[in-house]
Amino acid sequence: MIMQQEALLIIGLCLLATALAWGLAREWHLVGQLFLDKGWLQRPISPYPYWGLVVLFILIGWREPDRLSAAICLVFVFGLYQLAYFDAKTGFLPDRWTLALLWAALLVNSQSWYTSSDQAVLGAAVGYGALWLLNIIYLALRKRPGLGGGDMKLLAVLGALFGWSALPYLLFIASALGLIFVVIRRFLKKNMSTSIAFGPFLAAAGIAWMGTGL
Numbered sequence: 523m524i525m526q527q528e529a530l531l532i533i534g535l536c537l538l539a540t541a542l543a544w545g546l547a548r549e550w551h552l553v554g555q556l557f558l559d560k561g562w563l564q565r566p567i568s569p570y571p572y573w574g575l576v577v578l579f580i581l582i583g584w585r586e587p588d589r590l591s592a593a594i595c596l597v598f599v600f601g602l603y604q605l606a607y608f609d610a611k612t613g614f615l616p617d618r619w620t621l622a623l624l625w626a627a628l629l630v631n632s633q634s635w636y637t638s639s640d641q642a643v644l645g646a647a648v649g650y651g652a653l654w655l656l657n658i659i660y661l662a663l664r665k666r667p668g669l670g671g672g673d674m675k676l677l678a679v680l681g682a683l684f685g686w687s688a689l690p691y692l693l694f695i696a697s698a699l700g701l702i703f704v705v706i707r708r709f710l711k712k713n714m715s716t717s718i719a720f721g722p723f724l725a726a727a728g729i730a731w732m733g734t735g736l
Contacts, residue, residue, distance in 0.1 A: 530589075538593055542600045550604070553616050567611050594630060595732060598623065598683065602725040605676065609721030615672025620679055627682035637685035645681030649689055650674045673720050680728045688731060695727035696720065 557563045601623045609615050624646060631642035653674040661667050680692050700723040 534589060534593070538596055539600075542596065546600060546604050549619070550608070553608070553618070557612065557614065562614065563612060567608075594635065597626065599729055599732065601626075602728050606722040606725035609672070609719045609725075613670075613717070613719050615670070615676055615721050617672070617675065620672060620675040623679045624675065624682055627679055631682065636683055637688075641685035641687070642682045645684065645686040645689065646678045647681075648686040649677035649679070649681030652689065652693075653677050669720060673724065676721055676724050680724065680731075683728065684731060692724070692727045692731060695730060696723040699723040699726055 554563070554567050558566060601619065605615055605619055605623075608619075627636075628639075628642055628646065631637055632639050636642075637645070653669055657667055657669045657674070660669070677689065677693070681689050684692070700718065700720060703723070704718065
């Protein structure tokens with residue numbers, strides 16, 4: 523009986539993963555073409571690597587024995603993965619993806635799935651407001667923005683998903699990952715752009731936080 527339930531869970535996750543990958547691929551091409559039409563991109567961007575989604579699927583299937591928990595986790599991890607890859611390739615975090623994940627996080631936590639509903643709302647507000655304030659201070663000091671609006675919305679997503687109390691730890695993880703990345707790039711390349719997308723590190727911190735179940 524237990525083996526039958528596990529088999530049904532794996533089959534269900536496979537179907538959900540396939541549907542998510544197909545839907546995200548359509549969104550990828552649609553948003554990429556929109557950015558091209560607006561002149562924000564100079565050339566089409568290659569599709570994100572599906573093997574990464576397969577790895578995430580396997581990890582989620584192993585980590586979450588409950589069907590509903592695994593399905594919810596799969597949706598958010600796939601969404602964060604797509605945002606991270608798109609930001610790394612283009613420097614943009616499309617509003618239609620970040621806002622969709624924000625509403626999904628608030629909806630899930632209306633049932634207190636990862637945190638209470640009031641903590642989720644407060645987390646979204648604090649997440650956005652913290653980076654907005656940090657960007658205002660940086661702008662006043664350096665006369666140029668240090669963060670984009672997409673980063674603020676992405677941290678709002680993580681705040682809505684895990685609650686405001688998780689935000690300092692998520693920012694620390696993201697900053698540490700970013701610092702390691704910069705050090706490695708400077709070691710491998712002497713010349714590198716001073717502008718580095720922060721979205722992938724925020725998304726990675728969110729995926730790590732969800733994976734550890736903290």
